[in-house]
Amino acid sequence: MLTAGLSMMADNIEHVITYWFLWQAFHSPALVGFQVISHWLPFLLCSVWFGELAERHDCRRIIQIAQGLFAFVSVAWGVLFLTGTLTMWEACILLVLHGCAGALWGPAEQLMLHDFAEGRELPGAVRLNATFKSLGVLAGPIVGSALLLALGPAIGILVNVLFYLPMTLLMLRTPYTGHTRDGVVRRERLGPLRSLAVLRTVAGDRVLVAMIALGGLIAVGVGSSLQVAMPSLADALGAGDAGAAYGLLLFANGVGGVVGGVLLEATGVIRPSTRAAVVATFLFGVTTIVVATSPSFLVTVLALVIGGVANMASMTIGQAVVQLRAPVDQRGRVIGVYSMLTTGLRTGNGITLAVLGSLIGVTGTVLVGGGVLAVGAVVIAALIALATARRRAAG
Incomplete structure (x- = not known):
């Protein structure tokens, strides 16, 4: 590590x-x-x-x-x-x-x-x-x-x-190879296109779909936009020297993830579950909205730290749940699907920044992204609750 x-x-x-x-x-x-x-x-x-x-x-x-x-x-x-x-x-x-x-x-x-x-x-x-x-x-x-x-x-x-x-x-x-514990090594060559058949496996597991959807929302909605917005946020907040303010905002954004990881591991209060991931994602969306709209430098710093904790919780819960639920013989590709949509979709966030940023500004784009993330988390929570209710009624 x-x-x-x-x-x-x-x-x-x-x-x-x-x-x-x-x-x-x-x-x-x-x-x-x-x-x-x-x-x-x-x-x-x-x-x-x-x-x-x-x-x-x-x-x-x-x-x-x-x-x-x-x-x-x-x-x-x-x-x-x-x-x-x-x-x-x-x-x-x-x-x-x-x-x-x-x-x-x-x-x-x-x-x-x-x-x-x-x-x-x-x-x-x-x-x-x-x-x-x-x-x-x-x-x-x-x-x-x-x-x-x-x-x-x-x-x-x-x-x-x-x-x-x-x-x-x-x-x-x-001595570990990545296959030592379960002893499963896939031998046949699938190639890039046939590897995508794993999408059917993912689509059949609603929990995996929820975890990937939450990660994809973060990638598209927020992605790298917070880091890109830091210079304009520092100028807008007018907290003394712009360079020092910029550095402190960047530090707060990064330290939230570190603090989040330490607290989650030290306390163990949050267990990996769909509900915890949804709540963490919603909180990350709300703190992003606060960052984009708050006139207070102190409030912005606190929101960045809390948002970093929430982002860390959502990301690590998603990774753990995906690994635990993935079929043993397809674990690598399922993790690949998760990485493709939760990391690769940051490419789309860059395009969004370019298009929306030219229309409503970088800070406005951050605000829209935070709103999309918060609303998306609520929608995913509602869909999960509906699916659970239907399954219980059918059972």
Whole structure:
């Protein structure tokens, strides 16, 4: 879990350094948009296939390939920065490869968690892993900025390669393969298109559908819009120095996830269930609305922290429930479906930001997203209650 946090920190360090360098080199708004799309689109297009690969192969090796691809991209950035030969098309290729590495890593990592922990311990393992990754997300911009200022973009991005090594080395030492506990390894090759047949399995389980729908709502409704809105929120709130306000808002947004993971794991008050996931998602929507409308800097900070806790609860409950309910022989692909819709749909959030943002502003788009999330959670809760009532009447 610590190694996952370091890798996630390295992922975010790369964003800090490369995004800064690319803007300085090209000043291209189109490239800025491509940075977002290239990061999330591989999750949307490839997650189910990568989940199927995790079912068939040793997950340790898949994780090492993903970490190696991350490291290769960092080395390539460093060499191109040092030689001053970076072109736009090379930048686009490296951005896509970086996104593919993240999509490849996800399903294999989740299968490893299922291997490490027994069923009753799995929710806690998911929460702890997500908490350490949230710490990585929180630390990434800080460490990335320090490397950029102290060493420059070329040397800084090359040093970043070191943070991918711990997880790579851990995979050499652990005896778990992602299939050790249940002993099920799928042998036949399905390919990207046939892997999508798992959608029928998911569609037949209303709990899985509810978890995926909630995660998809968060991805489309809020996604990355809170982070994008931070500069304009800081200016609008007028809390002294805009740079300091921006930093504090970013910190509050990140620390909520860390606090949420620690509290949920330490207290154990929230058990993984559909109801808990719905309530957490609704609360995340409400706090997002508060962030977009509050004139108070303090209230906004508190809403960001509470929203981070709610988002963490919804995400980790969804991941745990999906893993526990997925058929053993299709677990990788079911996790891939969950990743495809709960992470890949952030691509749609980027498009929404571009379209609505030009019409009603970024803050207005955040408000709409929060409202959609809150209303969507209520609708899903109503549909679940209706289905439960019908099942009891029929039984």
